[in-house]
Amino acid sequence: MTSTRKALLALLTILALVAAACGSSADTATEGTDEAETEESSEGTDGGESDVRAAFVMVAPVGDAGWNFQHDLGRQGAEAATGAETAFVENIPEGGAEFDEAVQNFIDDGFNVIFATSFGYQDATLRFAEENPDVTFEHISGFLMNDTNMGNTFGRMYQPRYIAGMAAGAATESNTIGYVAAFPIPEVIRGINAFALGVQAVNPDAVVEVNWTSTWFGIPEETAAAQALIDSGADVLSMHQDSTATGQAISEAGGTFIGYHSDMSAQVDAYLTAPVWNWTPRYSEIIEAVEAGTYTPEAWWGGMVDGVVDIEVPESSPVASEMQDVKDSILQGEFDVFDQGQVIAQDGTVIIDDGIIQTELTNPFDPDAVVASEGDEIHDGVLLNMNFFVDNVVGEIG
């Protein structure tokens, strides 16, 4: 091989690596920081001056209308509300050296609050928290924390899911509602059950048929699952996924789509409404607490009343006023999704009756660990370990 050829080949290789990086983190890290620095120079426009510099680590690109998009909106909102400088990196895989690299860079740059926004970051986040006592860490969607500088945050998405289920139950004509679900873990199962209970409240004849994809984001898999549900008779689809593929499939079939994560009306023709995340209030609260020196770690599970989750009631729905009533009741703390009469499992077992547990419930990952016994009052542990489907759900767990 001649030296010219070698040089050309080397050039091509570099080009490939640069392009690969385009889709990942390297450039956005500096981009985010630059942006933040610009804002620092024009400090104190609306939220006032702040000593807090907050960095966000995201698992996928922020421009996808899904989970990460909402976290980035929360970052921007918190920056506007508190005047704190923020920066972010996207496309950082879980459980890899990239996460360590990104967090260490932020710490070296003097960032003193780190938001780790994906479940798989939690072990590494705890490790960083132990090593960096002067930095505050908040992990999203996990359960690990410590007593000094790491807490965790999540939202009671099941509340707006219930209201979304009401919209779906009223919209279906075939009485089959499809649900494209990612993985059979308590978070997803809880969402399906809440949705199905909402369906049941307005339409006792309708069923929610679940189809698992075993991916959080997979357009071919989600499309195939959505098509399977449509062929099985579903005219309304909802999902627990990160793409809008389910919405595209049901739009094609002329049905109704209940989204997730964010307002997907711009991307999906059949969009009706969606339970959405709104991280701005919680992020602002944490930044302000760090600023004031009052931050104490907690396992924070906020609901609609805290603004972290929400749903827009669609005017066009025939049950709009019922949905609004439930929304108001939840906001006033008078309505608990799983504390409404009997919650019956697929096999007919009564699990909960007026908020009292009727049968022993165990941890799905550790069947020997009892979560709640007969006669107990319902508590968050029951929701966090949920491992059964309610009786109007069609499909199996796993």
Place this chain on the structure above:
Amino acid sequence: MTQETIVGLLVSVLEFGTLLYLAALGETIAEKAGVLNLGVEGMMAVGAMASFWIGAETGNPWLALLFAVVVTAAFSLIHGLASVVIGADQVVSGLALTILGLGLAAFFGQSLALTTVLSTARFSALDLGPLSDIPWIGETLFSIDALSWLALSLGAVTWFVLTRTRMGLSLRAVGESAATADAAGTKVAATRLTAVAIGGGFAGAAGTYLSLVLSPGWSEGATGGLGWIAVALVIFGAWKPGRVLFGSLLFGGLIALGPRLQTFRCQDGEDIACLNFDADPTLVSMLPYILTVIVLIILSVRSRNRPSIAPAAIGLAYRREER
């Protein structure tokens, strides 16, 4: 299973099959000329992003298709340049093309993730009049979109050109023994580059099928491994356009069948066939690859006493001065 569920399954099979067929057919052409191109996944991503972009801008699916085909063909020439002109390892260069393509598509498609495309920009079913009313066939085969018909025609054209024309003979000769073809007066590099570019164009069309038919939209990672299935398909189809079509429908069928195994249930009275079995969907999604390995084994056992069915010069760089 009712008639509707079976028809629905067949429609899905045709959709996934068409997408795979376009990509696999292009790869067949490149490999027939002796160039293994592992960049299909990346090329498909570039094509999907490019066509969605133009589709969203202009609302014209044909313009979007043309743009995607041209851009992806040009993009595939990076692999052509590296592996044919420079003589770099085809495996390495092809893998680099996949990484490059996924990265470029993600980068240039950033602003597209939040846009939707007008329904006019999607390829929709051709109106075949009374043909569409035929039971079973009318609702499935005669309800496919224009791009699927194009894919089928391209398959026939590819078969004809490869096996019945001098051009095809030259292309196959280059893929079997570049030195012999060179001695016979065929321009080896030009033929291979053309084959790579055509393969790229086909992958661009497959990307168009993904972003304007199967799931209208674009986001990073949209191809989700379909390009790799297409590469496996070429081996499964023994480098023959007809067998590749069969393989595409089979593999497309497996993709469509996976989630349906969760929904098939026996219902009294409605069923024309009753399947009630528990199949793990993850197992079903592995089947294309398992089948490919089995076919590879069969092919290599069968070819022990006769010439291999694979193009003999595949993966080999050709340099005249090294003859």
